[in-house]
Amino acid sequence: MTQANKQGLKRLALAAFTLAAFALTGSALAQSGPIRIGEINSYKAQPAFLDPYKKGMDLAVEEVNAAGGVLGRKFEVITRDDGASPGDAVRAAEELVSREKVDVIAGGFLSNIGLALTDFAKQKKIFFLASEPLTDKIVWQNGNKYTFRLRPSTYMQVAMLVPEAAKLKKKRWALVYPNYEYGQSAAATFKEQLKKLQPDVEFVAEQAAPLGRIDAGAVTQALADAKPDAIFNVTFGGDLAKFVREGNTRGLFKGREVVSLLTGEPEYIDPLKDETPEGWIVTGYPWYGIATPDHQAFFIAYHKKFNDYPRLGSFVGYTTIKALAAGMKKANSVNTDKLITAFSGLTFDTPFGRAMFRPQDHQSTIGAYVGRTTVRGNKGEMKDYVYLDGAKFQPTDAEVKKMRPAD
């Protein structure tokens, strides 16, 4: 190797290091100034749900800041994409905490990422508001004092549907659910609770379909062949659209009651359009018919800003920021310990009405609307819906205590 080459190599090494150093430093550090909220979500993987969610957050931040911020400081949200991978989510959280110096973290959509961040919060002793993930474990089996959860859990949503299912007095039930934790635990909770209310119930078929890959024709036929009186559905998104179309074509829903989780949420019912089946009992968000002043104000502001109607994600994003603002106001600080104290039992306003973070498991008492599906014009909607308060659909405190590790 020649002398010139060695020189070249050295220069290359120097350049590489300088470059790396620049790359790694990144943006300026922030200490005082705005309150920084680090938000992590699967924006790229779940855009249908998370675009409206982001808009909801933006609206709330705008409102909070227009009102002068919290503790005299403005809100600033720094979002990160987790690439739908818990590992990347933890890295993003590390980045937000170490480089961006955020005061709290929030977000999560997929259950495994929600759990990863829950555990991260415990390890790093930082406040985490899990906004979207549904898994019960976030507040129970894997709960910790640093983590609070906003959206009604799988358990709560199923619990809201079970009494309606029991009222149908159908004996033979078939279940179809996506084959991962959310679907499995929803199905398990449904079976367990319905059995309590209606001991003679029979579960005649169970189909666990790979998420996003349901073989709808075969599944529909297998369910029909079991001759159930009623069906409990947990599929959503593209799987739901396929299932509904096949079910309609093959006459699966004719003369059968269907109870279906989340299907009334605009994210899932809108794509069904005029194929929306009539009369399913669902949980959801009938934004077109909630006349409370709180919701009216939210709806008008959202529509004005984005010229679009809110989805459930919009509500969750909006409420996440509002809940944070309320909690920080109560704590009069962004200190983690003070926040934890403040959030336990914190009451806060949402477009659905007043809610509270339960001190015993840090779950919010936000509920959901339960009603039946119908088609109006060319669109699927909910009808005959009522808002069910999440506080009423919880296991007993003793049960919670048994499931949740002590802090």
Added chain:
Amino acid sequence: MSVDALLVQFLNGLAGASTLFLLAVGLSLIFGVTRIVNFAHGSFYMLGIYIAYSLTARIGGSVLGFWGSVVLAALAVGLLGVIVECLLLRRIYRAPELFQLLATFALVLIARDAALAIWGPEDLLGPRAPGLKGAVEILGRQFPQYDLALIFIGPAVLGALWWMLTRTRFGVLIRAATEDREMVGALGVNQAWLFTAVFGLGTLLAGLGGALQGPREPANLGLDLMGIGDAFVVVVVGGMGSIPGAFLAALIIAEIKALCIAIGTVHVFGFDFSFSKLTLVVEFLVMAVVLIWKPLGLLGKPSAASRNSSAVEAPLAPPDKAAKIFGYAVLVLLLLLPVVGQMFPYAVVLMIDILVAVLFAASLHFIMGPGGMHSFGHAAYFGLGAYGAGLLMKQFSMPMEAALGLGPLLAAAGALLFGWFCVRLSGVYLAMLTLAFAQIVWSIAFQWDEVTGGSNGIIGLWPAEWLNQKAAYYYLTLALTVGGVLFLWRVLLAPFGYALRAGRDSPLRADAIGINVFNYQWMAFVLAGTVCGVAGSLFAFSKGTIAPDVIHVGRSIDGLVMVLLGGVQTLAGPVVGAALFTWLQDAVAREFQYWRAALGVAILLLVMVFPLGVAGSVKRLLRRREVAA
């Protein structure tokens, strides 16, 4: 279950088989002639659905309009294929093997973001086909008319292709090229034109397969990877390049799936076994069984040895003095990082991820480069290492240090078992068997809730007290990664590594001088799997959480991209590639909304500028300068 029910499920299976066949047949055709493993095939399929959706929204109201939309969508996708072939692939036919894979992978990234930009994020379910909206009664059950139509379309396309291949000059050329590429050139046929035509035809078929799914499948952004996964399985099970084989494979897989769903949950010996859950992985089980039984797929023929004119690798040399100095300099910088890192704390976090990726990529390179075994399922050993460590800590309550040390043994065991089957195969078949095993491992981790935590994974895997500081864990990672990489390099420069390369360069000669190639490849597989397991274990404790995505095919592909990006023919290649890829992904993902497309464009540029990979090209450049000086 009644016989009638079973018969109708069989019909469901037939409709599914047509779908799979149309999706896969183009891939088989393209591979047969061009030997390109077109990773973007699923993307063409996805674009077929999207374009058909847009067309049917405008003109799909009538019977003619609907079928016109399907045909137009297929033609549009075929045209796109022709453009891609002319502008991109044509430049890289001469590049090292599997390099095209990297380029087509970049296309996947670009196509997905293009679809996102054009059609938005929401699932788009097209309208039903006019005239075929309803159902007909078969054995007392309502069977969709459209599914019946599909049952006929699949075999019709098979027949048309059969006719074309046997009765037309174009078909004869395709068959000749499938058997011996060079011969076609010798026949005086314009090879470039033939390749373009075949690529166009293959992508057109993918587009057709997509467009026909419009009424059954919502157009969505995940169809590309789902499509390519299914297509690969079908093509490999059937035998690469065999069109009847693809049909047979599609039929078998679709029928087994329908059967699993029909059986549902079975109670045996007091246990509930859910066959419907098996649909998550059944195609990979089928593929593993078929490849173990018939290493060339059901109807595959041994193809003439690939005379791919890739550059022959230069002899491996131990690092010279300058390279050693450079290496030490990098090491010193890495050692200083946490000290300097006070100012930018994230550097340490990111560097841990980079180091883990480096170890992962280096272990993959070990079998891919010198071993000549292209693994599409290397994430299996990463995942086994991670889960090994996680399970030892959580299920067996071991201290973290012990779990970290012993976790990789699970990866070693996995590699020992899977490797024994894999190294019997070669080329794409080997790659697909590694993928099948990885998917099987993934589905076990995904489904075995009681042990692996199912889709949620295992949480609470944090390092021991003394390693809890990021800097401390960083040094541990640095030590293990540098140690692991140097160990692999040492082995490659030792007789074992030479024997491994000997088996790749010329199995005939290796055998003739007493080398048991199988044993060396197998042991290399185990060695690489174990080192990869170390990377997985390190990963687990750096994140605190592991979920099945550590085993997902996405991670295997990332590994391939890292190795190919850096250059498969140099020792430093995987190191450079892994660092570059991880850093790019981290930096680009934060700055751009369309980071996938940006990454894709970056990869394409790298492919064009550095056809030997980054490290390979730099090395060549240095050598040229040396010669000039």
Added chain:
Amino acid sequence: MSLLEVNGLTKAFGGVRAVSEVGFTVEAGEILALIGPNGAGKSTCFNMLNGQLRPDSGSIKLGGVSTIGLKPRRVWRMGVGRTFQITATFGSMTVRENVQMALLSHRGRLKNLWVRAREQYVAEADALLARVGMREQAERPCSVLAYGDLKRLELAVALANAPKLLLMDEPTAGMAPKERIELMALTADIVKSDSIGVLFTEHDMDVVFRHASRMIVLNRGQLIAGGVPAEVRANPEVQRIYLGSRH
């Protein structure tokens, strides 16, 4: 006892007998040429001898020990070196490393994970290369060698385990006439000095007549003649079916 004893060797592919009831011997220190027109079954015969193919029937005895059913690597360990019709070498290694591989394998040291392979048996490798006149090219990548050099390298590799028998499938194919003579002269020297036996196939009759001690003629899988070159040359059948068709 002969070095190599072949009796009744038979192999059929899909009902066609490629090699039928072939028998011959090779003695130490002799060069036996196996000739015959294309498709006569020479390569099939060779591939059975070194274990690549398993014969349907017949016996192959090396120093009295049967090699039937042994893989090529086992046959090699019994002292049989092999060169191929189309050279088979390790393209990503240097010339010397190719020879070192054979030496490492011979000494059972290939499983070593730690020592530097290129530093092992350098002197011995170079000595072997010197024997075939390739010493100067030891450091060159094998992939850039001229074809004739590759053939000589193969010979060096084949000699690395001090074989008793060399099987050379068309050792001079693709070489210039002068090179052919040189290579076979070299082989003849080695045979004489090391007292090993050589069985080779060859198309070039000049080479055969100049260097073979004995020759056997194969046609359509059957042995039709054998003996010293002068006898075979005089054999009318050989002249008709083989020599006649070529000259």
